[in-house]
Every structure is written in C-alpha cells, then in structure tokens.
Amino acid sequence: MKSPCVEVCAFDGRTGWRRACGRTKDECRGWKKAQPHQQQRIAKELPRRLEKLGKR
DSSP states (O other): OOOOOOSOOOBOTTTOOBTTTOOOHHHHHHTTTSOHHHHHHHHHHHHHHHHHHHTO
C-alpha cells in the first residue's frame, strides 16, 4: 500500500496526529515495516481523523 505521506509534518498538539495525513509519529515511523493489514487499518481511520482535525 502506498504511504499517505504528503511531506507536511506539523502535528496537532491535542491529538498527536499529523495535520496533513492524520497519522501519529509511531504510525509514520513504522509504515514501511507494517504488514498490509496494519497499513489498511491505519488508512481506513485517516479520513475520520482528518475530518475531526478540520472541524476545530
């Protein structure tokens, strides 16, 4: 699975998610080594996270 990285690494202080892709630091660091099912689980969660960040 392709990485959701957009190379904008600004973090939201309240959630710990990156504002551009919605992942946590640990999720970003481990993306390449993660199993496909782990990547899919993370990717499925990202739209909800990004929507939540946008509503504040």
